Amino acid sequence: MNSALQISMQWSDWLNLFGHYLLLSLLSIGGAITTAPEMHRYLVDEHRWLTDMQFNASISIAQAAPGPNILFVALMGWNVGINAGGFGTGLLGLTLTMAGILLPSTTLTYLAAKWGHRNRDLRAVRAFKLGLSPIVIALVIATGWILASANNNPAEDWRIWLLIIATTLIVWRTRIHLLWLLGAGALLGWFGLI
């Protein structure tokens, strides 16, 4: 990613960045990607710390890379830092955005899980977990569906859908190791078959 931007960041700017991510953390129900539009408004439109291209590349690289998708936040912080100087500030930006997006949410989750585990026999706690079960499972399926329909290129669409349906059936009905399937998908794509 070529930094097409030279910015100067004051200490107050770094603090603002950190504070903004602390706030976003509390809003990120269902994952940080739900707050991406707000990040775009803040980083690209309001402060001009990132270019549009850097913002989009951060998300797409993190999606393609192994690991939780939350890491796109680290990449954004890294890019802001690179724009502000070099590797040193890059690491600072990465640390601030990651610490900001994770500290509040992980603390809350840890406390809630601890409380929930201690009171796991309470009727209300049981009802909460059991009542939400079908909803959160449907959310998993919906997430996969949204990812699947993100490819909107009619000419190639049917092959992509065929691959998605085949994968779904194989994983649902057999116990094959998932990495084989990811490898197969990569090969099919590499040779332009899908």
Added chain:
Amino acid sequence: MTDLQKAEDRPRPQSLTDLFVSFTLIALQGFGGVLAIIQYELVERKRWLSKEEFIEDWAVAQIMPGPNVVNISLMIGARSFGLPGAMAALAGMLAVPLIVLLLLALAYSHYATHPGVTGALRGMGAVASGLIIASGLKLFNALKKNPLGMPWCIALGSLCFIAIALLRWPLIYVLLGLGIVGFGLAYRKLKP
């Protein structure tokens, strides 16, 4: 308590190192997200959790802010070894993948336009979405033991899927609305 008996004859995380390494390996297999891999590894391969336990933890991970896979890793680590366990699981989920990601970001500008690379990413993306759908379908089978009963589970699940995947309504309203209904139904069926 049958829960206790069930927990005893099942494998568990051995140590903080075991947690860190296990979650690092899970994260590194997660192309296009860790959601499908984490279910497969924890429930089917390692058997640290039953399907039902996974779903219950997932409900908490989903309702709390923050990334679900990070939340559930943290919860599993915490249950085995308290706060240090939570930290070990969290570090496993994030540390090595972060280094890999930075290296990829540095290499990205060289390969971003290579047709083979973009094709491979498209193929892996398609497979990843299939993996996620399938892991959801697998978990749905485990709802047989849910006191709501299958008809209610299918009704609530379908409504949620339609609202999120097809109508693209904001998650927070869907979770709140359907969550209250699900909670109320389950509360009524769980006679004290």
